[in-house]
Amino acid sequence: xxxxxxTRDRTLRTAAELFRTHGYHGTGxxxxxxxxxxxxxxxxxxxxxxxxxxxxxxxxxxxxEVCAWVDRAFTETPDAVxxxxxxxxxxxxxxxxxxxxxxxxxxxxxxxxxxxxxxRAACAEAFRAxxxxxxxxxxxxxxxxxxxxxxxxxxxxxxxxxxxxxxRDTAPLRAVATALAPLLRKDS
Amino acid sequence: xxxxxxTRDRTLRTAAELFRTHGYHGTGxxxxxxxxxxxxxxxxxxxxxxxxxxxxxxxxxxxxEVCAWVDRAFTETPDAVxxxxxxxxxxxxxxxxxxxxxxxxxxxxxxxxxxxxxxRAACAEAFRAxxxxxxxxxxxxxxxxxxxxxxxxxxxxxxxxxxxxxxRDTAPLRAVATALAPLLRKDS
DNA sequence: CTCTTACTAGACCGGTCTGTATAATAACCG
DNA sequence: CGGTTATTATACAGACCGGTCTAGTAAGAG
Numbered sequence: 001x002x003x004x005x006x007t008r009d010r011t012l013r014t015a016a017e018l019f020r021t022h023g024y025h026g027t028g029x030x031x032x033x034x035x036x037x038x039x040x041x042x043x044x045x046x047x048x049x050x051x052x053x054x055x056x057x058x059x060x061x062x063x064x065e066v067c068a069w070v071d072r073a074f075t076e077t078p079d080a081v082x083x084x085x086x087x088x089x090x091x092x093x094x095x096x097x098x099x100x101x102x103x104x105x106x107x108x109x110x111x112x113x114x115x116x117x118x119x120r121a122a123c124a125e126a127f128r129a130x131x132x133x134x135x136x137x138x139x140x141x142x143x144x145x146x147x148x149x150x151x152x153x154x155x156x157x158x159x160x161x162x163x164x165x166x167x168r169d170t171a172p173l174r175a176v177a178t179a180l181a182p183l184l185r186k187d188s
Numbered sequence: 189x190x191x192x193x194x195t196r197d198r199t200l201r202t203a204a205e206l207f208r209t210h211g212y213h214g215t216g217x218x219x220x221x222x223x224x225x226x227x228x229x230x231x232x233x234x235x236x237x238x239x240x241x242x243x244x245x246x247x248x249x250x251x252x253e254v255c256a257w258v259d260r261a262f263t264e265t266p267d268a269v270x271x272x273x274x275x276x277x278x279x280x281x282x283x284x285x286x287x288x289x290x291x292x293x294x295x296x297x298x299x300x301x302x303x304x305x306x307x308r309a310a311c312a313e314a315f316r317a318x319x320x321x322x323x324x325x326x327x328x329x330x331x332x333x334x335x336x337x338x339x340x341x342x343x344x345x346x347x348x349x350x351x352x353x354x355x356r357d358t359a360p361l362r363a364v365a366t367a368l369a370p371l372l373r374k375d376s
Numbered sequence: 377c378t379c380t381t382a383c384t385a386g387a388c389c390g391g392t393c394t395g396t397a398t399a400a401t402a403a404c405c406g
Numbered sequence: 407c408g409g410t411t412a413t414t415a416t417a418c419a420g421a422c423c424g425g426t427c428t429a430g431t432a433a434g435a436g
Contacts, residue, residue, distance in 0.1 A: 004403065004412060023300035025213035028393065041414045043395095050395065103299065107347075110354040111291065111299040112211030124355050148363035151351070152344060155364050159295075159347030163339070166298040167312050175336035176343050183370065192382060192433065217424060229384045232425070239424065 008046040011038050016058035020105040021098075024055055024113035055113060056122040062105035063126025067133050074137040080184035083137065084153070088177040091161060092170035100168040106130075107158045130154060142186055149183060156180055196234040199226050204246035208293040209286075212243055212301035243301060244310040250293035251314025255321050262325040268372035271325070272341070276365040279349060280358035288356040294318075295346045318342060330374055337371060344368055 014036030018027045029051060033040045047053045073090075074083040095102065106126045113119035135150035143149055156176045163172035202224030206215045217239055221228045235241045261278075262271040283290065294314045301307035323338035331337060344364045351360035 005414095007413080022303065023211065023213060025211060026300055026303070029395090030392075039414050041416070042412095045413065101302070103302075107350060108299055110350060111296055112214055114289070114291075114353065115210065115214070120354060127351060127354065145367065148367045151348075151360050151363035152367035155347030155351055155360055156340060156344045157347070158350055159343030159345070160339075162295060162298060162346055162350075163315060163343055165302065166308060166315065172339050172343055175339035179333065179336045179340040179371065183367065193384095195383080216422075218422075227384050229386065230382095233383065 007039060007042055010036055011043065011046060011054070012058055012061060014038065015054050016062050016105055017102075019055060019058055020062070020108050021102050023111070024051075024109050024116065024119065026112075029054075049118070052116045052118045055109060055116065056118040059106055059109055059119060059122040059126055063122070063129060066106065066126070067129050070130060071133050071137075074133075080138055080141050080143065081181045084157075084180060084184060085177050087157065088160065088173045091157070092164065092173040095161070095164055095173070096170055100165050103165050104158060104161050107161065127154065138184075141184075143184065152183075153180070195227060195230055198224055199231065199234060199242070200246055200249060202226065203242050204250055204293055205290075207243060207246055208250070208296050209290050211299070212239075212297050212304065212307065214300075217242075237306070240304045240306045243297060243304065244306040247294055247297055247307060247310040247314055251310070251317060254294065254314070255317050258318060259321050259325075262321070268326055268329050268331065269369045272345075272368060272372060273365050275345065276348065276361045279345070280352065280361040283349070283352055283361070284358055288353050291353050292346060292349050295349060315342065326372075329372075331372065340371075341368070 011032065015027070015032045018032055018035060021027075029043060030040075032038065032054075033043065043054075044050065047057070049056075070083075070087065073086045074080070077083045077086055106123050109119055110123040110127070113123070131150050131154055134153050135146045138146035138149050138153075157173075160172040160176040164170050199220065203215070203220045206220055206223060209215075217231060218228075220226065220242075221231065231242075232238065235245070237244075258271075258275060261274045262268070265271045265274055294311050297307055298311040298315070301311070319338050319342055322341050323334045326334035326337050326341075345361075348360040348364040352358050
């Protein structure tokens, strides 16, 4: 039986947008419905698991998009330093454009939806996939200990987003891009 | 007029503990009162600014403690590499001991209390102070570009806490300690 | 003892939260 | 046409939210 409306998808995207801005507990389902002009009656039809399922699926969606986008950043630049610069640069632009309101769709939920196990698991899975992509590219460039390096890459980018958003200043993202560069050169 | 009870201080500590565990919106004031065995009637006597003031002051308190502790880590170790290892090691132990429940008292609130301006400002101030301490020590060790390096230090530690907590594994904190070390040696 | 001030008890407000009813509508299938 | 399934409308339950209010207790000052 094929789906006949796009309500489910629109719900997911509206929710993802609100979650990354206001966090898990800071976002109400009524808010999601209102913001997206969505039919309230169908919320628990499409997501019988309630808010937790909604958030978990939103994280899954965002995670896949981030992975694809990071992968593209690495393939479209000659080396890892360029990829890092592209990634932090894009994040900085996006952050500033939103008035420093929208955070990372995964990191934000990872912080305050830790008690909702399905959401936590979805975030962990997204981070794992993201880490795998970065590690693969670092290894391809012949960098030493790509596993720990990829983890540090992720942590620094995630932390820099946090700092930049909180301080309403893209400086942390830019600082990470420059300070981390030496680790991403072959001769380090 | 001197204070006659320690209620205010106990409220602050209970709130800080709950906030770093469940986040800003995930923590209710009734919960704070119940958890700490605190007099509900006096909540708005001590904190007329309500939840926002409570959270902002809790962040201030935690921020000062973190600063002092980081400063000690740097003075008690011969070089920056040792300090980073001590810091991440302690954080990993503390995190694991709490069953991966308690996050950074500043970072957690910075994520999901961004709309509560006083709380956001308190977090920004705490990060600023923390950054100042680290930058000072890195400069003292003669490291180049201590400002950006300190920012990266902070971002990586904060991000690693996020990852470790979410994945219920101290590996990210340990990975950051090893991968970031080359940047903290004089001959880098 | 009296008075002032610091503090607490605990009920209560309107509002919002997630989640659940029941029933209506709308499309496809035979 | 009838029947099945997909989807939505709407009202509401029950709990909890942050915050306010009034009344009162108790400790120090004079």
